[in-house]
């Protein structure tokens with residue numbers, strides 16, 4: 001596990017943008033394509049904007065295949081949609097061909113949407129290991145990642161698949177990669193910044209294992225590499241110096 005702590009949010013984002021581009025370039029050179037599962041929420045929006053502003057010409061974006069590590073169970077036109085945020089900040093500005101974007105079909109019932117997305121991923125990897133070249137993850141202040149929320153049944157799911165998750169406290173469904181699917185990735189990178197995340201970062205990186213309470217502790221790549229891109233505020237409660 002590698003932890004990169006930057007003084008500012010902008011520097012954290014620059015660090016991850018360079019990592020993203022270098023990872024993409026390496027996979028495109030080696031395999032002719034780069035598969036990435038994007039994270040949702042608000043943190044990655046600035047990353048996508050940075051990629052467009054400063055790296056639009058640094059890789060062959062036609063060779064990039066975009067998936068979503070999780071999605072809110074809302075229409076693609078809904079402001080909460082992770083797909084919509086990525087479309088507006090990344091896909092449209094880079095003129096990404098829609099055939100390169102694999103969105104969750106939230107017009108289906110939640111269970112069917114998860115099953116259909118699992119089939120989409122199986123088809124993409126065509127019998128090979130379900131190993132994304134890169135999975136981007138955020139971290140909630142309650143230590144969730146993707147839609148692996150505390151005390152939800154998906155935490156015990158040992159399948160490499162996509163499942164529906166009902167969040168009782170919010171009364172909404174999410175569609176999420178399971179931890180075993182995330183852990184198949186070659187590279188996994190958390191992007192976490194802001195003082196509000198400092199306690200969650202400490203829970204996940206340094207505190208005793210308590211998967212139900214701190215689900216992001218489930219993220220342990222089987223063969224791949226785990227990177228944390230933090231700003232100093234989010235790293236403030238870490239006791240060790242990385």
Ligand SMILES: O=C(O)[C@H](O)[C@@H](O)[C@H](O)[C@H](O)COP(=O)(O)O
Pocket residue numbers: 039040041042043044070071072082137138139140141144145146147
């Ligand atoms: O769909 C989502 O909300 C995300 O995938 C989720 O796991 C997110 O990464 C964290 O909740 C952090 O969200 P923020 O970046 O908005 O703090």
